[in-house]
Amino acid sequence: MTAQNLQVYKSNDLMTANYKLTVAETRIILTCIAKIDRDRNNVVTDNEMYGFTAREFAETCGISLMAAYSDLKEAVDQLFERKILLSMNDRERKTRWIQTADYIAGEGRVELRFSKDILPYLVDLQGNFTKYSLNAVARLSSPHAFRMYELIIKHRFKCNPTALIFIEDIRFSLALDDAYPLYADLRKRVIEPALEMINAVTDIKILGFEPKREGRKIVAIEVSYAERADFSMDPVQESLISEKDETPKPAKTTRKRKPGPITEKEINAAARPGESTQEVIARLTAERRRAEPVATY
Structure with a gap:
């Protein structure tokens, strides 16, 4: 459809x-x-x-x-x-x-x-x-x-x-x-x-x-x-429709990397009643930011 x-x-x-x-x-x-x-x-x-x-x-x-x-x-x-x-x-x-x-x-x-x-x-x-x-x-x-x-x-x-x-x-x-x-x-x-x-x-x-x-x-x-006379939805990325977790694995490095994209598994585990997927992502993103160390000078 x-x-x-x-x-x-x-x-x-x-x-x-x-x-x-x-x-x-x-x-x-x-x-x-x-x-x-x-x-x-x-x-x-x-x-x-x-x-x-x-x-x-x-x-x-x-x-x-x-x-x-x-x-x-x-x-x-x-x-x-x-x-x-x-x-x-x-x-x-x-x-x-x-x-x-x-x-x-x-x-x-x-x-x-x-x-x-x-x-x-x-x-x-x-x-x-x-x-x-x-x-x-x-x-x-x-x-x-x-x-x-x-x-x-x-x-x-x-x-x-x-x-x-x-x-x-x-x-x-x-x-x-x-x-x-x-x-x-x-x-x-x-x-x-x-x-x-x-x-x-x-x-x-x-x-x-x-x-x-x-x-x-x-x-x-x-x-x-x-x-908007030319309105149309943006095409859906095929990875969104995949049932697999396509999150790329972090490369081996001694440097500390930023957290990767929020995965579907994380979204489903953290979702609260009544929350949309976008609301869950926004909340998890905010929680990640709060957990980051504060730079001091």
Whole structure:
């Protein structure tokens, strides 16, 4: 599978719903959404199962095969418990993303069945929905970046390429609850890192954002962006898809060498629940740096 031609379709109500998913869980959900048959002559029911293999997942997300196996097995264990809060006209509805989750160990394959309540937000969408390429988001490595991307592109087809996003919508959609009550902290810890990552790996270029006020209170941000007409994913290095540890052995020398690249074995041994592969690598890199001797003069 390549994500090149796979499209994610979501009702705008689902685009702004309240939920928390890890990076791996988000990637799984979006990939399964993109697998839904969009043939108008086909009636989609909640009996359908949507799946893919670890190798497909690795190639799409630009991660190693070993990391893909680990991410899929852990995420499937958690996905069945994940809830979503939908804001409706006269009520708020709490439901689940899926009703069935299978991990087929012998094939390294995941299969999901969406819940009956979620399916109307994914199929038979006649209006008030957003479509985007799975390719555009597959390599995001932050849950906040996934959600901020969706809040931005919900405004995509306006003549003016800007998105006015209310702070309360950011807090609700990202399920921040009481975290970062001050705008300065929200900007530093959530908004700016998410926009930087979106700018780095997706199909839109973030040109900047500006806070909007009512009186002295900041109530929204206006994000300016541009489409990347030539966007495409960087090719995946073949070594990432290999099941073997290809880490080069250090040459024999009496000089002390810097530590080699972090291996897949180290990543899998050190991973904590909910961490993406990129987050594990960042943490191990920081730990290595702290362990280095401090130069004195």
